Amino acid sequence: MSSVQAQLPQHDAPMTVKDVLQSLVDDNMVDSERVGTSNYYWAFPSKALHARQHKLEELQKQISEAKQRKDTLQKVVEKAKVGRQDTKERSSLLKELQSLREERTQLKAELEKYRECDPEVVEEMRKSNIVAKEAVSRWTDNVFAIKSWTKKKFAFDDSRINKAFGIPEDFDYMD
Known part of the structure; x- marks a missing residue:
């Protein structure tokens, strides 16, 4: 010891x-x-030595794995470089690709301007308008029902109820 x-x-x-x-x-x-x-x-002195040897083996294993990953990535890079040499044809194709991408962006922006004329969008707007009109009618029914109940319960006239609840005098169903 x-x-x-x-x-x-x-x-x-x-x-x-x-x-x-x-x-x-x-x-x-x-x-x-x-x-x-x-x-x-x-x-025991051997325990410290054994621990250091174990740590050294672990680090060497990590180095080996990192070297393998590096080699694999270098092969992938070399493989990717094949066919990508700077040639006049490649550079002209890249320029064409860039111009086509810009044109596509412009066309998408223009299409977005005319989106409201799209038949599908128009149909969707019509459907949502129908739902909104039904909701307005339901709430108008509710307001008239509350006014009727208030008239019966408290014997108020329409103008007094409208004033108390901020209901406009021309309040009525939508056409």
């Missing part, structure tokens, strides 16, 4: 031996075991 040296954090109050040992156990630098009423602590 050997003694383990560790750098201890600087605190205002000195750490007790128990705190130091617990810190070393938490860091896996020292092993501990409770036997009866006693706690035994130990550290």
Whole structure:
């Protein structure tokens, strides 16, 4: 067995031996075991060596995997470069592609301007107008029902009810 040296954090109050040992156990630098009423602590030099070797193997494995990914990506890049050499034909095709994209954008903008004349959009607007008119009629029915109930319950005339609830004098069903 050997003694383990560790750098201890600087605190205002000195750490007790128990705190130091617990810190070393938490860091896996020292092993501990409770036997009866006693706690035994130990550290073998080979454990630290084994831990470093394990970490080294893990890092080497990560390096190997990263090199394989790098090689794979380089092959993909090389494969992608095939047929993309800068030639006059390629550059003219790229310019044509760019101009076609711009033209498509302009055509989409122009189409959007005339969207309201699209038969599908017009039909959708007609349907939504029908639904809106039905809703207006329902609410108008509700207002007239409340006015009728208020007249019967409190014996108010129409002008007084309209004034109290902010109902215009020309309130009526939509045509």
